[in-house]
Amino acid sequence: MRRLVPPVLVALAVAGLWILALPAAPVDQPIAFNHARHAAVACAVCHRGAETAARAGIPQSNVCTRCHATAPDRSVSARAWSDVAAGRPIAWRQVTQVPEHVMFSHRRHTSLAQLACASCHGDAAARVTPFGAPATRIAMTTCLSCHTREGASEDCAACHR
Numbered sequence: 732m733r734r735l736v737p738p739v740l741v742a743l744a745v746a747g748l749w750i751l752a753l754p755a756a757p758v759d760q761p762i763a764f765n766h767a768r769h770a771a772v773a774c775a776v777c778h779r780g781a782e783t784a785a786r787a788g789i790p791q792s793n794v795c796t797r798c799h800a801t802a803p804d805r806s807v808s809a810r811a812w813s814d815v816a817a818g819r820p821i822a823w824r825q826v827t828q829v830p831e832h833v834m835f836s837h838r839r840h841t842s843l844a845q846l847a848c849a850s851c852h853g854d855a856a857a858r859v860t861p862f863g864a865p866a867t868r869i870a871m872t873t874c875l876s877c878h879t880r881e882g883a884s885e886d887c888a889a890c891h892r
């Protein structure tokens with residue numbers, strides 16, 4: 732006799748599908764940064780560790796003021812820009828993140844494996860609004876499907892501390 736799928740599992744699966752189908756809530760960033768307007772600038776000018784370190788990093792005031800001595804335009808309030816001009820930290824919220832127990836190195840993937848940023852982050856240079864959610868869901872299966880394809884390590888200890 733066939734066993735029925737418990738209704739609670741069906742309910743969970745439906746709830747899961749709904750969550751996946753919902754648009755990601757936009758993350759409230761201190762400045763409505765526009766990547767497309769900066770498409771002529773190399774990623775590593777702002778994300779300094781993207782090719783050389785574990786963390787890419789999100790640029791702080793001192794990077795912005797190298798090009799913008801004054802407020803760029805009306806899209807940023809004078810108050811927000813006076814904080815930047817004074818060198819106060821911009822409270823960016825990072826949205827793409829692995830949990831504490833996972834090791835990830837940008838250098839390993841960009842410099843050694845020569846992967847394009849877009850293979851994990853989508854077309855960042857075309858974005859006109861801040862990232863509301865990671866372009867690619869950060870999950871073990873996302874990492875492993877590429878590792879299997881590229882012949883990179885699938886050893887638990889390579890990724891987990």
Ligand code: HEC
Binds near residue numbers: 762772776
């Ligand atoms: C390498 C130079 C450079 C750096 C560094 C830089 N910008 Fe810009 N930014 C530009 C240029 C050039 C424009 C004008 C683009 C245009 O007119 O289309 C611009 C335009 C802008 C604008 C107005 C356009 C819009 O609609 O958003 C804002 C706001 C802005 N930048 C914020 C920032 C912030 C915040 C930082 C630091 C995280 C930063 N910029 C770093 C060169 C730079």
Ligand code: HEC
Binds near residue numbers: 764769773827
């Ligand atoms: C002028 C500076 C500047 C340049 C150039 C730039 N970025 Fe960014 N980037 C930012 C800022 C500021 C943020 C945080 C606000 C946001 O999400 O837009 C950010 C956010 C991101 C994030 C999301 C980080 C998170 O919280 O998860 C990714 C991914 C990213 N950038 C990739 C790129 C790539 C790829 C390029 C080159 C094609 C690039 N960026 C070029 C300034 C820059």
Ligand code: HEC
Binds near residue numbers: 786788827841
């Ligand atoms: C193999 C996939 C992969 C590639 C390729 C990749 N990233 Fe990332 N990126 C990630 C992951 C995973 C995170 C979250 C890392 C964490 O939590 O430490 C991340 C985080 C970020 C962040 C958030 C800030 C930070 O320091 O973690 C930025 C900005 C970023 N990446 C930019 C870039 C840029 C620019 C490139 C290309 C030069 C790039 N990434 C290439 C997977 C990738």
Ligand code: HEC
Binds near residue numbers: 833834840875
């Ligand atoms: C688009 C393909 C791709 C994705 C996605 C990807 N990786 Fe990798 N990864 C590689 C390649 C290729 C290498 C081998 C790099 C080298 O030459 O050392 C590698 C190497 C590694 C290494 C070093 C392994 C060793 O041999 O010690 C770690 C750790 C790692 N990746 C973690 C991650 C994590 C965590 C994620 C997901 C958040 C991830 N990777 C996503 C392609 C990818």
Ligand code: HEC
Binds near residue numbers: 833871891
């Ligand atoms: C290529 C990198 C990589 C390898 C290899 C890997 N993991 Fe993971 N693992 C991750 C990432 C990234 C997460 C975080 C997923 C998330 O936050 O959704 C994770 C999460 C987990 C979790 C937490 C539960 C969960 O799904 O979030 C467990 C348990 C786990 N891994 C066990 C293992 C075991 C056991 C192995 C070896 C058979 C392994 N992992 C190999 C990248 C990896």
